[in-house]
Amino acid sequence: LALHLPFVTLLNPLWFSQSLMKVVWKDCSDIQETLGAVSPxxxxxxxxxxxxxxxxxxxxxxxxxxxxxGWTVIQRRTDGLTDFKRMWSQYLDGFGHLPGEHWLGLRQIFNIVNQRNTRFQLHVSLVSQDDTTTYASYDNFWLEDETKFFAIHLGRYAGSAGDAFRGYDQEQNQDTAPFSTSDIDNDGCSPFCTFANKAVESCSVNQNNTGWWFNQCGKANLNGSPLDQDLSTQSYIHWDTWTKNGTLVKIKSVTMKIRRVEIPNLK
Structure with missing residues (x-):
């Protein structure tokens, strides 16, 4: 049976990728480059x-x-129906529903961004409660290995949301921070740190038992729950450089995605 290219666009991507082409790809950028040559x-x-x-x-x-x-989605928060209050083992291997809310998994993210002769851009897309959109982008994103608790590394920032990963001073800088969960604590709060004007022993516990690259908590945590926005807690989605008239914007949804950039690997 001959398939014309316009019909190919109607196929289920999972069937399309594995049954039609009989190819295994390294990441979504590889898929986009390969299939882009045969389908518009x-x-x-x-x-x-x-x-x-x-x-x-x-x-x-x-x-x-x-x-x-060409973007591989590594995290998505939309409606708060997927529980992101998870232990280290679950953040390690991933959870959720791929078309909806999910966390891809630290091991899988590491395997993608640490391939040879590659460099990946990280793109954070944010949507506010009133449907305003903004973004933050980093031109070089990679993780250290599991022995270093998948410490995050970020390149140059661009965007309209502000660089919440680095915050406003070095004490808030989450670049190079290891990943933390409620049961594996690497956040640097020893014996405690100050967050939102109170003493905090664990950033993960303070922020709804979610996992993130905390450094004395910092200005960013995209794994909080959108449904906690109206509660007087610090457990919601944080990107605390996104403000309007001096007030933090309440975030409804977020997507984190990565894509190869055509620059020699600088890691």
């Missing part, structure tokens, strides 16, 4: 990838419509 329209959806130097296949959600496509 590549559908967003679930694809199967296998980053180099790994021996297992992994399903990921590829965003192929946004900014020329």
């Amino acid at each position: 329209k590549i559908p967003s959806g679930i694809y199967i990838i296998q980053p180099e130097n790994t021996d297992h296949l992994k399903q990921v959600f590829c965003e192929m419509d946004y900014m020329e496509g």
Whole structure:
């Protein structure tokens, strides 16, 4: 049966990627580059990838419509229905529903961004409660390995949301911070740190038992729950450099996605 290219765009991406092409790709950028040569329209959806130097296949959600496509979604928060109050083991391997809210998993993110001769851009898309959109982008994103608790590394910032990862001073800087959860605490609060004018022993516990790259808590935590916005707690989604008239913008949804950039690897 011959398939014309316009029909290909209507196929389920998961079937399209594995049954039609019989190819295993390294990440969504690899898919976009390969399939872009044979189809003018590549559908967003679930694809199967296998980053180099790994021996297992992994399903990921590829965003192929946004900014020329090729984005591997590593985190999405939309309605608060997926519980992000998780332990280290769950943040390690991932959880949630790929088309909706999910965390891809630290091991999988590490495997993607640490492939040879690659460099990845991180793009954070934010939507406020009143449907205003903004973004923050970093031109070089990678993680250290599991022995270093997947410490985050960020390149140059661009965007309209402000650089919440680095905050306003060095004490708030989360760049190079290791990942923390409520049961694996690497946040630097020893014996405590001050966050929102109160003493905090654990940033994860203080922020709804969610996992993140905390450094004495800092200005960013995108793994909080949108449904906690109206509570007088500090457990909601944080990107505390996004303000309007001096007031923090309440965030309704967020997506974190990564894409290869055509620059020699500088890691």
